[in-house]
Each structure stands twice: as C-alpha cells, then as structure tokens.
Amino acid sequence: MTWMAWRLQRSVYLFALAVSLVLIGLTIANGLHLQMLLHHWRGAPCHGGNGFDPKYQRYCQSQLSNYIGARNSGLVVHLMAVVPAGVVGVVLGANLVAGELSQKTVRSAWTQSVTRKHWFATKVLVGLVSILVMAVPLCLTATWWLDASMWTPRISTNSMTYAGLLPAAVGVFAFALATAVGVILRRPGWAVAMALSVLLAVMWTMQFEVRPSLVPVHIAIIKPVVVTKGFQAGKVPTVAAPDNSWVLFSGFAPLHSANIIPSQSDEERWQGLEFGCETAAAAQQNEQAATASQVAHCQLKNGLQLEQLYVADNEYWKLQIREGGLYLVGATLLFSASLVLVRRSRA
Amino acid sequence: MTTPVIETTDLAKRFGRKWALRDCTLSIPPGKVAALVGPNGAGKSTFLRIAAGLSRPTSGTIKVLGEVQDGTDASLLQRVGYLDQERPLYRGFRVDEMFRFGEGTNPTWNMATAHAYVDQLGISLRDRVNNLSGGQQAQVALTICLAKQPELLILDEPAAELDPVAREDLLRLLMREVAERETTVILSTHALGDVGSICDYLVIMSHSKVVLHDDLEFVVESHRLLSASSSSTPALPEGVTVIDTRIGSRDVTHLVRLTLPLVEETWDITEPTLDEIIMAYLRLGTDSASSQTHVSAPSPRGGIS
Numbered sequence: 001m002t003w004m005a006w007r008l009q010r011s012v013y014l015f016a017l018a019v020s021l022v023l024i025g026l027t028i029a030n031g032l033h034l035q036m037l038l039h040h041w042r043g044a045p046c047h048g049g050n051g052f053d054p055k056y057q058r059y060c061q062s063q064l065s066n067y068i069g070a071r072n073s074g075l076v077v078h079l080m081a082v083v084p085a086g087v088v089g090v091v092l093g094a095n096l097v098a099g100e101l102s103q104k105t106v107r108s109a110w111t112q113s114v115t116r117k118h119w120f121a122t123k124v125l126v127g128l129v130s131i132l133v134m135a136v137p138l139c140l141t142a143t144w145w146l147d148a149s150m151w152t153p154r155i156s157t158n159s160m161t162y163a164g165l166l167p168a169a170v171g172v173f174a175f176a177l178a179t180a181v182g183v184i185l186r187r188p189g190w191a192v193a194m195a196l197s198v199l200l201a202v203m204w205t206m207q208f209e210v211r212p213s214l215v216p217v218h219i220a221i222i223k224p225v226v227v228t229k230g231f232q233a234g235k236v237p238t239v240a241a242p243d244n245s246w247v248l249f250s251g252f253a254p255l256h257s258a259n260i261i262p263s264q265s266d267e268e269r270w271q272g273l274e275f276g277c278e279t280a281a282a283a284q285q286n287e288q289a290a291t292a293s294q295v296a297h298c299q300l301k302n303g304l305q306l307e308q309l310y311v312a313d314n315e316y317w318k319l320q321i322r323e324g325g326l327y328l329v330g331a332t333l334l335f336s337a338s339l340v341l342v343r344r345s346r347a
Numbered sequence: 348m349t350t351p352v353i354e355t356t357d358l359a360k361r362f363g364r365k366w367a368l369r370d371c372t373l374s375i376p377p378g379k380v381a382a383l384v385g386p387n388g389a390g391k392s393t394f395l396r397i398a399a400g401l402s403r404p405t406s407g408t409i410k411v412l413g414e415v416q417d418g419t420d421a422s423l424l425q426r427v428g429y430l431d432q433e434r435p436l437y438r439g440f441r442v443d444e445m446f447r448f449g450e451g452t453n454p455t456w457n458m459a460t461a462h463a464y465v466d467q468l469g470i471s472l473r474d475r476v477n478n479l480s481g482g483q484q485a486q487v488a489l490t491i492c493l494a495k496q497p498e499l500l501i502l503d504e505p506a507a508e509l510d511p512v513a514r515e516d517l518l519r520l521l522m523r524e525v526a527e528r529e530t531t532v533i534l535s536t537h538a539l540g541d542v543g544s545i546c547d548y549l550v551i552m553s554h555s556k557v558v559l560h561d562d563l564e565f566v567v568e569s570h571r572l573l574s575a576s577s578s579s580t581p582a583l584p585e586g587v588t589v590i591d592t593r594i595g596s597r598d599v600t601h602l603v604r605l606t607l608p609l610v611e612e613t614w615d616i617t618e619p620t621l622d623e624i625i626m627a628y629l630r631l632g633t634d635s636a637s638s639q640t641h642v643s644a645p646s647p648r649g650g651i652s
Contacts, residue, residue: 115421
C-alpha cells in the first residue's frame, strides 16, 4: 500500500523535487553573492558607510548600490520555500482522493483487502513524508538566505512566514486543505483552484489578524529629542523598539494605553489630535515649525504619547512554533474530516 | 443449511429523489454463477456496488458471505472480488505494477496465478494499461480479481463492449476459475446468450426492483407459453400467473408462471425459451403495443410479491 501511494504521486513529486533543488541552488548562489557584496560594503575602505575617506565616495556608493540592487532584485527568493511547499501540498492533496474519485480507481482500491481508513491513512502518511522531505531543505535554505541578505528582521511580517518552520507547516496545511476540498468536490482541478484560494485567505488572516495575538506585544515610549538649532529645529522622534523587533504600531496613542494595536479609526483620530497640536503651535508662533515644548504641552493636554508596539526578536521561535502549531492543528482537523467523508463517500 | 452468499432484506438506495433500488429482498445460494439481468437503469450496478461495499444502502440490510457488508470489514473485503463495469485500472501503470498493487493490498494474492493468466492471454507484464485494448484491460482487471482468490466474485458487465473473441477469452478465463476454485459468481449482463451458457441462477431486475430470482433450471420449468385463437379465447387455467400477453391478429399468447401443476387441454402449451422468459419479465410495467401486463412480479418458487 505504501508503494501504491508513492507510485501515484511519484511523477508530480519528483518534478517538484527537481524544481526545489534548482531553487535551492539559485538561492544559495544568490545568498553568497549578496554576502560578498555586503562584505565589500562593510569592509575597508567603505566600513559600511562609517567614516570612509571621501576619495572612496564614488566607490563606496557603487558598492552600496550594488548590494541594494542585488538584494532588491532577489527579493522574490524569499518566497522560495513557502510557495513550492504550498503548491506541492495543494497538488498532492487535490489528487489524493479527488484524483482517484474522478478516475474511478477508488472502485479498485476500495474493494481490495484494505479498509478505506487504512487506504487513506497510508496515502496521507506518504504525502506528509514527501512534503516534509521537500520542505525542510527549502526552509533551511530560505532561513539562511534571509539571514545572509540582511533584508529585514527575521520576525517581521516580510520574513516570518517564509522561513523557519512555517513553510513546512503551510505545506502540510495546504495538503490537508486540498485533500478535504477534493473529497467534497471530487474533481482535482476544481480542488486545486479552491484550495489555493482558501489557503491564501488563511495565510493572510494568520499573518495579519492572528499572529499579533500569539505572543506578548511590548510597548516602547518615544521621547522627543529637542533640537534647538539648525535646519531640523523642533523635535526628532527616535525609535524606541529594540533592534530586529517586529514593530506592529508606531504613532500617537493615549497615555497609559494597553498594549493593544489600535484600530484604524483610533489611529486616525489620535493622529488628527496630534496634527492639531502642531498646527496650533505653528499658528501661535507664526513660524514653520512649532517648538517642542508647545507641542509636548498640547499632547499632554490631549493625553497623547508617541509610542511603538513591538514583538521582540527573542519571541521568534515561540511565534514560529505557535503559528506552525495552529496550521498543524488545522491540518489534523481537516484530515479527520476528510477521513469521515471518505468512509461515507460512494465510489 | 448453507449460508447465502448474498442475502438482502428490503434493500433500497436513493440518489437525491430518485430510487435506484427498492424493496430488494433476495437470497443467492453459494456455489452458483448468478446472472443479474435488467434494462439500463434497473439498479443492477447499484446493487452490485452495495454488495461490494462501495456504496451504502439508504435502507434495508445486506449480508455478504454471512457478514453485514458496509465496506469497513477488511476480512470481508478480502473474501469478495469486484470488477466494475468501467474497469477502473490505474492508466499510467504497467501490468506488473497493477499486480504489485494487488499483491500489496491483498494477503491472499497469488502472483503465480496472475502471471499465468496474462501469459496465456498474450499480455506483457511491461505493457502500460492505457496502451492495452479494451478487451485486454478487462482481462487484466479480471485477473486482478481472480488472483485475489475471493470466495465471491462480483462482476458488473465484465464483457460489455468486447469483441466476440475477447468476450470468449474473458468468459473462458472466468469459467476456468469457477471450475477450479468453486467460486460463487454474480455477474450483470445484457447478453442473454451468456445467461443460458454460463449461469445457473437468474436474478431479473426492472424499474429498481427485483422481479425474479431463482435457479435457472426451475425458471424454465416453471414457465409456459399458452396460446389460443383470439376469436375463442378460453378461460385461463388455475394455478397460473400471467407474466406477459401477446395479442396477434389471429391468436393470443400468454407467458405464464406455474404455481400448480398444469392440466389443460383447451390451450396450446409450449415451453418458452430462456430469452422469452427474460424478455417477458423485462417488459413488466412497460407499455407496449404488442403486449399487455397482467400481474405484479412473482417471487421465487411460485409466490406473488
């Protein structure tokens, strides 16, 4: 039965595996290239832009633009783990039951000496192992690339889903989702289309609605630094969140507010109050920029403070495990539902 | 008393609002080659799929080899072989891969038998299924059923769409298996010639119901054609049930089922052919210019259902 399950997915899977190996190769090449460019920019004589000799300015600018150009053109590489894992999960899942229902080969399979439960469990197990064998190297490579490219903090929205454990978890969830949809629709083509749509919706919801509530959000108050002379006279906000943290909100909020990300309307309302302070101070002084003390006084009067809500970098693996766990719990529920439907389904 | 290979009580299956099978109560004894005959849409395939565990009845019960069949008992699945009318083989597989599939899913699989059958049929193990002719695909599908060595073989139109040679080969393969292993076979067919030549039990279905089931020999013995001139038609004798009536320009012919020994001199009595009996039952409940239906369907051994 194991051989049978493998044989049915062999062609599609081996093709996907070959594509994955090519992607891994390209990613490693791209990552090494970025590391080299970054090394040139950070090393002598440019020192990462810190205190280089003016005579190297043109050289250093070109080193920086080379690195940024290469990094920007390689940004699509950050998708190289989650996209193949998700697509392969959907394709294998859609064909797992729906492929056999549409070809009517279940009439052969379900009348041999194995129960449908055994048949389904074996096929799911072989599919899961296949997806993990493909996804784990992709995850490792994507994680390494995101680190090597210095593109964005690993815990940020742009990085979180695409590295660590999550691409593999997404692949498993996609597999379970497409299996369940396939059992219901009984047509693999429709199952692929429907499962991809639902998968994208789930991933979007997970990323923007669920993830911020999976780990504690911290607050950092930004104290304005008063500059009394020069072009930037007034107040210059500083970043208060620690390095490499995931900043969820940055702006004005009521004093002593809870660590809850404000709604869009609240954010706009508080921004409006702050803007009112700036305008009033500017009108009173009849100058371009209001003084920091006047603005601060107005903010205090309105009960506002400038703050950042963030998730610290040390929460990365906790967040990976919790979000990945949610995908896996979802996958387990979908497989269970599929099994119930398979046992009740007519061939 | 021997356990029937299939025993149903008020078996029914509904798809949406349409009944595919209704009020199906029958019992097929072991050791028979039973023919399941009926027009398209009569419920034959539905009945066979329920018997094979592929589908569950809407109501009623079915026992196969003495066990309730719901498709969840691996030991029962092991004892039943099923060949679907669409012969759903894995098209991308080679023949030896299909056999490997059979071996991996059946503990009683006999690979030597499988190889011997396809060898006799001139089919290479390296051939891909989708490169085989329809007849060869049917033979490979039947070989998979036979190599499983089941006690009961359920075949849904196994010889449909086959040319005469392929049909002959397939039926010969089947008959050899029956002779060697005494397997009980239930097969649905539209070929009435097959019924008389290879079967010894008959089940006729019409309009989603079983209208007759009995030993073939008894079916022939228990039916007669009664003919008389249409101008002076005598009264029907006692102990007959009219199945079908044909009114010609000069005479009237009734196909009747006997429930009592026939002692009659006013009617011209002849023994009908099996084809005539089957056709008469298939016409039950249908309108025809040349026939009139007089009775409801009889159940085996003389009763009226």
